[in-house]
Amino acid sequence: xxxxxxxxxxxxxxxxxxxxxxxxxxxxxxxxxxxxxxxxxxxxxxxxxxxxxxxxxxxxxxxxxxxxxxxxxxxxxxxxxxxxxxxxxxxxxxxxxxxxxxxxxxxxxxxxxxxxxxxxxxxxxxxxxxxxxxxxxxxxxxxxxxxx
Numbered sequence: 078x079x080x081x082x083x084x085x086x087x088x089x090x091x092x093x094x095x096x097x098x099x100x101x102x103x104x105x106x107x108x109x110x111x112x113x114x115x116x117x118x119x120x121x122x123x124x125x126x127x128x129x130x131x132x133x134x135x136x137x138x139x140x141x142x143x144x145x146x147x148x149x150x151x152x153x154x155x156x157x158x159x160x161x162x163x164x165x166x167x168x169x170x171x172x173x174x175x176x177x178x179x180x181x182x183x184x185x186x187x188x189x190x191x192x193x194x195x196x197x198x199x200x201x202x203x204x205x206x207x208x209x210x211x212x213x214x215x216x217x218x219x220x221x222x223x224x225x
Contacts, residue, residue, distance in 0.1 A: 087117035095215050096122040098129045109149055120164045122215045127160040130206055136177050156180035164212040171209035176201045
C-alpha cells in the first residue's frame with residue numbers, strides 16, 4: 078500500500094520566509110514576473126533572494142530612479158534565470174557573478190578565480206551571489222520545518 082503524504086502548498090509568504098526576505102519583496106517579485114504563485118516551490122527561494130539582492134543595484138554610469146515604476150533590466154533578468162536551480166542539487170560552492178552584461182554561474186574553485194580575473198581585466202564592476210550557501214540554508218530550513 079502506498080502512503081500519500083500531503084504537504085502544505087507553497088505560498089509567496091512561505092517562499093519569502095524560506096528566502097529570508099520580506100513579503101513585500103515577494104509581492105514585488107511576483108508583480109515583475111520573477112515568481113509565479115501557481116507553481117511555487119522551495120527552489121523559488123534562490124531567484125527570490127537573487128531578485129532582492131539585485132533590485133537596488135545601479136552600475137556606474139547608469140541611472141536608476143527609485144521613484145519610477147521599475148522594469149526588469151536585461152542583466153537582472155539573466156541573473157535571475159541563472160539562479161533558477163533545484164536547491165537539492167546545488168553544490169555548496171556555487172556562486173553567481175553578476176555584471177552589466179548578465180551573469181556567470183560557477184562551482185569549481187578554479188572557475189571562480191578565472192571569472193573574477195576576467196571581470197577584473199575588463200574593469201567590469203560585478204557582484205558575487207553565494208547561491209550554494211543560500212541553497213544550503215534553504216535546504217536546512219526545509220528540513221527543520223519537516224516539509225518539502
